[in-house]
Amino acid sequence: MFSFSSYFSTEYLVMLLPASVVLYALLPQKLRRWSLLLSSYVFFWAISGKLIACLLFSTLSLHHFGIWLGRLQGNLDCLLESSPREMRKELKRQYTKKQRLVVAFALAVHLGMLLWLKYTPFFASNINTLLNLLGIDRTVSVPSYVLPIGISFYTLQAVSYIFDVYRRKIPADDNLLRLALYMSFFPQIMEGPICRYSDTAQQLWEAPKLRRENLLLGTQRILYGLVKKMVVADRLNLLIKTVFAGYESYDGLVMAVAAVCYTVQLYMDFSGTMDVVLGSGQLFGMNLPENFQRPFFSKTISEFWKRWHITLGTWFKDYIFYPLSMSGPLKKLTSRGRKRLGNHFGPLLAGSLALFCVWLANGLWHGAGWNYIFFGMYHFALILGGSLIEPFVVRLTQKLHIQRKSFPYRCMQMVRTAILVCIGELFFRAEGLRAGLAMFRKMVTEFSFAALRDQSIFELGVDKHDCLIIFVVLLLVFVIGVLQERGIPIRQRISQKNLAVRFAVYYVLLLLIIVFGAYGRGYVPVDPIYAGF
Numbered sequence: 001m002f003s004f005s006s007y008f009s010t011e012y013l014v015m016l017l018p019a020s021v022v023l024y025a026l027l028p029q030k031l032r033r034w035s036l037l038l039s040s041y042v043f044f045w046a047i048s049g050k051l052i053a054c055l056l057f058s059t060l061s062l063h064h065f066g067i068w069l070g071r072l073q074g075n076l077d078c079l080l081e082s083s084p085r086e087m088r089k090e091l092k093r094q095y096t097k098k099q100r101l102v103v104a105f106a107l108a109v110h111l112g113m114l115l116w117l118k119y120t121p122f123f124a125s126n127i128n129t130l131l132n133l134l135g136i137d138r139t140v141s142v143p144s145y146v147l148p149i150g151i152s153f154y155t156l157q158a159v160s161y162i163f164d165v166y167r168r169k170i171p172a173d174d175n176l177l178r179l180a181l182y183m184s185f186f187p188q189i190m191e192g193p194i195c196r197y198s199d200t201a202q203q204l205w206e207a208p209k210l211r212r213e214n215l216l217l218g219t220q221r222i223l224y225g226l227v228k229k230m231v232v233a234d235r236l237n238l239l240i241k242t243v244f245a246g247y248e249s250y251d252g253l254v255m256a257v258a259a260v261c262y263t264v265q266l267y268m269d270f271s272g273t274m275d276v277v278l279g280s281g282q283l284f285g286m287n288l289p290e291n292f293q294r295p296f297f298s299k300t301i302s303e304f305w306k307r308w309h310i311t312l313g314t315w316f317k318d319y320i321f322y323p324l325s326m327s328g329p330l331k332k333l334t335s336r337g338r339k340r341l342g343n344h345f346g347p348l349l350a351g352s353l354a355l356f357c358v359w360l361a362n363g364l365w366h367g368a369g370w371n372y373i374f375f376g377m378y379h380f381a382l383i384l385g386g387s388l389i390e391p392f393v394v395r396l397t398q399k400l401h402i403q404r405k406s407f408p409y410r411c412m413q414m415v416r417t418a419i420l421v422c423i424g425e426l427f428f429r430a431e432g433l434r435a436g437l438a439m440f441r442k443m444v445t446e447f448s449f450a451a452l453r454d455q456s457i458f459e460l461g462v463d464k465h466d467c468l469i470i471f472v473v474l475l476l477v478f479v480i481g482v483l484q485e486r487g488i489p490i491r492q493r494i495s496q497k498n499l500a501v502r503f504a505v506y507y508v509l510l511l512l513i514i515v516f517g518a519y520g521r522g523y524v525p526v527d528p529i530y531a532g533f
Contacts, residue, residue, distance in 0.1 A: 006528050007190065007276045008229055013222075016043060016186075021283055025210050032207035036181060036284070043186040044149075051148035058110060059180045062158045065106040066179070069165045070172030072099050099166055106162045114155045117145045122368030150189045152365060156315055157183060161197045163319055170197050178205045187280035191273050191528055193291040193311040200288065208285040216495050216502070218282035223509040225275025229528070230517035231473050233269035236261045238461030244429055247439050252447030254457060255439045259426040261462075263418075264474070266425060266529055267295070270309070273528045294481045299413035301382045301420060312365070316358045324354040344391055352384050359383075370433040378424050469516050 006012070020039040024032050045052045076095040080088050124142040131138055161182075164170045173179050182201040183189075243250055243258035250258075271292045281288040295307035305313050324330060330350035337346030363376020397404055423440070430436030451457040458464055483490055494505050 007187070007273060007280070008226065008528070011046070012043075016046075017280055017283075020186075021210070021215075024207075024284060029207055029209075033177070033181065033205055036185065036204060036207065037177065040181065040184040040186040040189065044184060044189060047149045047190065051146065054113065054148040054151060055154065055184060058113070058154060058158055059183045060176075061106070061109050062161060062183070063173070063176045063179050065102060065109075065162055066165050066172040067174060068102050069099055069162070070174070072102065073168065073172075103162055103166050107159065110155050110158045110162075114151055117147055117151065119364070119368045120145070150191070153192045153194055154183055154189060156194050156312075157196075160194075160315060160319060164197060173197070173201065175205075178202075181205065185281075185286075187277045187286075188288055191270070191277065192309075193274065193277070193289050194315050195289060195311070200286065203286055210283075211285060213495060214282050214285050217491055218279040220491050220494065220505070220509075221275045221279030221282065223506065223513070225272040225277075225279060226517070227473060227509055227512045228268040228272030228275065228477065231512055232470050233265045233272060234517075235466055235470060236265040236462060240265060240429070242460050244431060244435075244439075247430075247435065247442065250442070251450060252443040252445065253449060254451050254460070255426070255443040256422075256447070257457060258439075259422045259429075259443070262429045263422045263425040264470075266429075267292075268477075269529045294485055296418055296421075297414060297481065297485055298417050299410055300386055301379060301417060302386060304417055304421060305379070305383075312362075316362060320361055321354045321358050324357055325350055330354065345388075348384070348387055351387075355384060356380055366428070371427050371430050371436050374433050374436065375424055375428045378427065382420060473512065473516075 016039065020035065023035045023039075027035055041052065044055055048055075072095055076091065079091050079095075083091060121142050121144060124140045128139045128142070131140075161170075161179075165172045178201055181204045182195070182197055185195075185200065185204055188195065240258060240262050243254055244262075247255065247258075274291045278288050278290070289311055291310050293307040293310060295304050298304035298307055325334075330353060333353075334347050334350040337349040340346065341349070359376040359380035360373065361376075362379070363372045363374070366372045366375070394404075397409075402409060426439055426443075427433070427436035430439055458467075462470070480490060494502060
């Protein structure tokens, strides 16, 4: 069996993707959708083997629950048309209750499978720790499960589909194959983006013809993603592994460097993967939702999370934050808060409760560990704290005659936000919460420039030559980001240039990958980081 370990594997880039494009191009429209479904299941079977049964079960049950909800809604509509006005309110109440039971059942099935496979070992080990602290001589067996690749991603897609059908944003799909393609489309099943049914289902099913422009733009984006991942993210991996595994041996400067390097690695790895994913989709004419929007140009942590892993953030906003903040109890709390605390601080009472739930879920979604929970609570505290002090910051800057929209002030905000993000990623990457706290303590109390003076910092897996290569690519990414922030469509501009210019760009990207990419003899391939979540 072929090993499609990632979107950067030879099997994917040289075999599956080109073969899928060729097969897609040769078939008529009605069969192209089948070729996409075939490629998707071949890919998932190759990376997960027998665990493809989990995806099949999720898809079949999702189809059943959707049809169930659709029938209840159809029955209600018929009854409302034929019933007198005084009975309609009771009918709506009865059928809303039935629909909520179906939604609860669907959530129990889909989230229950995710929770059981991903979090049972974590909860069991913590129960044993608690029993030990209480002096109880009993233990709970800690199971070990193999997680299907992408289960965290396609489970959220399934949940969004159920909620959107329940809210009547979309009709229940009676076409099982269209729903299966939505759940399994191979370029995005491993690491997202987390698509909504309304984003991708119909365009996948329509299976448009291949277009030269899409092939060019898709290839550009794939090459750009390969540069990010192979030249920068994978090159930093040895230093990061070395420091985080043996942090006791290093001082605070090395901790800070490792935190910054991991933040860079995570961004270049995940955004590079998204470039390959979205580029792969674009080859077929599929417009998958963007997952990154130059997050390090953000001026606040809240803005950062609107630009980083966008589809996850909007999922939490639409399916956790808004439902909670608009619930009866929290609406009452908001109303009372406005009367007593004013229009700024009043809504923060209810909003903070909803925000807490969002960030607890965000932390746990990334992994079953206390460091992930801490990571979520860290960002919850920063976002809530920023909202609380905003009026005071506005008054202070006015008194000091500081222009908040001035370039120096915005630069200060971006640097501050980047530092806070790097601290959060230190805990995110650490081998547990205790290790993260110890590393942060070293960074604060044992900071020195000794490793820089004796140049031992260049003996941790990234030498001066590597640093130069990384700097050049990061500078390239920064310049491209600045141009994109100004609304300049770089890829479209390149595709409109003459043949010589276009091929020059392709050759530069290929040379960066071939000459400076981290691969070859002695190199250990680095799986995309977010595939583990």
